[in-house]
Amino acid sequence: MHRRRLVLLAPLVVVGLLAAVSVGTSGARDQRGADLNYVKKQIAAASAVPKFVAPGPAFNASAAKGKTIFLIPQTSQVPFLQEIDKSIVNIGKTYGVKVIEYPNQGQSTQWVQGMNQAITQKVDAIILGAPPELLGPQIAQAKAAGIPVVVLHLYDRTMPRPKGIAATVFAPFTAAARLEADWAIFDTKGKANALIVTSNEVPPSKPIVKAMQAEFKAQCPTCKTTVIDVAAADWGTKMQSAVQSALVKDSGINYVIPLYDSAIQFVLPGILASGKSGVKITSYNGTPFVLENIADGKGVTMDVGESQDWIGHANMDQALRLITGHKALANYETPIRVFTKANIAQAGDPPNPNRAFGSGYVKGYKKLWSGK
Numbered sequence: 197m198h199r200r201r202l203v204l205l206a207p208l209v210v211v212g213l214l215a216a217v218s219v220g221t222s223g224a225r226d227q228r229g230a231d232l233n234y235v236k237k238q239i240a241a242a243s244a245v246p247k248f249v250a251p252g253p254a255f256n257a258s259a260a261k262g263k264t265i266f267l268i269p270q271t272s273q274v275p276f277l278q279e280i281d282k283s284i285v286n287i288g289k290t291y292g293v294k295v296i297e298y299p300n301q302g303q304s305t306q307w308v309q310g311m312n313q314a315i316t317q318k319v320d321a322i323i324l325g326a327p328p329e330l331l332g333p334q335i336a337q338a339k340a341a342g343i344p345v346v347v348l349h350l351y352d353r354t355m356p357r358p359k360g361i362a363a364t365v366f367a368p369f370t371a372a373a374r375l376e377a378d379w380a381i382f383d384t385k386g387k388a389n390a391l392i393v394t395s396n397e398v399p400p401s402k403p404i405v406k407a408m409q410a411e412f413k414a415q416c417p418t419c420k421t422t423v424i425d426v427a428a429a430d431w432g433t434k435m436q437s438a439v440q441s442a443l444v445k446d447s448g449i450n451y452v453i454p455l456y457d458s459a460i461q462f463v464l465p466g467i468l469a470s471g472k473s474g475v476k477i478t479s480y481n482g483t484p485f486v487l488e489n490i491a492d493g494k495g496v497t498m499d500v501g502e503s504q505d506w507i508g509h510a511n512m513d514q515a516l517r518l519i520t521g522h523k524a525l526a527n528y529e530t531p532i533r534v535f536t537k538a539n540i541a542q543a544g545d546p547p548n549p550n551r552a553f554g555s556g557y558v559k560g561y562k563k564l565w566s567g568k
Contacts, residue, residue, distance in 0.1 A: 230386025230416040235378035242375055242500070243539055245553060246531035248560035251513065256567035259520040261292030263321070266314035269348070270325040270398075271302030271428070274458045276483045276504060277325065280349065283508025284323065291516070291565070302429055304330050315341055320519045321362075323348050323511055327399050328358040335360040344518045348511050350399050353529060354407075363514040363524030365507070368532050369400040370407035372480040372500040373455075375534060377411035379478050379498040380451045381419060388412070388419040391442050393435070393454040393463065395428045404455050422446060431462050439466030443475065450475055457481040457499055464495055482535065487547035491540045499535045503553035506530055509561045516565065 267284055269277050281297060288295035298313065300306035307326040311334035314322045318341070325348040328335055335345050344362030351357060352369040380388040392408060394401045405423060412419045424442050426435050443449055443466070454463050457479035467475050475495075479486065482501020489496040510530050518524055533552060535543065543552035 242534040248557040257565035268310040272299040279504035366529040373408040374411040435462035436466040443470035482549035
């Protein structure tokens, strides 16, 4: 049975929800030193629908008709990335651009093979989701062959840009990290004891953890964090036991924060196996099954979401600019939105993050690519 569809005035509802929490008689900070007023405002501001702002000058994307783009995801097994890839392929069809998907299981040897195939086929551009640091020789070969490489959703604006690539679209990794910390502080009323689950081999993971811990320290000095590392390739086999062990070791943990929400499917069994059913989860990405978990009240209380379709549009914007002879944009970042029980209905039933970001960006890119 579907939940009743109800469009909420999300910012007002969230502000009302957060306002119910006392921030202490001191005004800014409570007796534990947690700045609940600050974190409340950050969550409220990020709960609204982002507005589309043209990232650069308009151009005629129809000039790309007949061109070929080779798409190499970091892995074909993560639902969040699958949706981005689908968006890129669909946009390509709309503008007559052939998009060749290269399925893989996240292995470096596969990424090398994919790059070699793209170069051999003399494609017009490569959209690369794999870490470019591991593909230096192949990127150099592509550049020498006149094939621009656009890096897909791997770098925060605080991270150094890798050499040899033609363009990237920054992902708001550290902004999301701060919001996750803010939520855990808010939801525990300044008593957060958080288990942060990272995958250090993924390029943005270390900056994300650094930003998250810095936010905890700044806004809740008495809050506690513990970090464990589980490689993305091992989520299915090691994540559950790693989370379970950490929760058993520290019975005071009240929040688990996996950096990427696709891991929640393995985190939840770890929480249940530990017997700590009251432990809550917040994460980042906006994967549909996670948003449905929020709607159903099954463990996840907040997710910093993205529109995979918006990400697909943004990366195709860079690729389309390059293959039509225009300059790539240098300072380009996609938006985020906080999802909680208060505004999750805006994502529909079942929840779809793209729906919750409205249609403004679709109309915006269509106009941008018309050249007008």
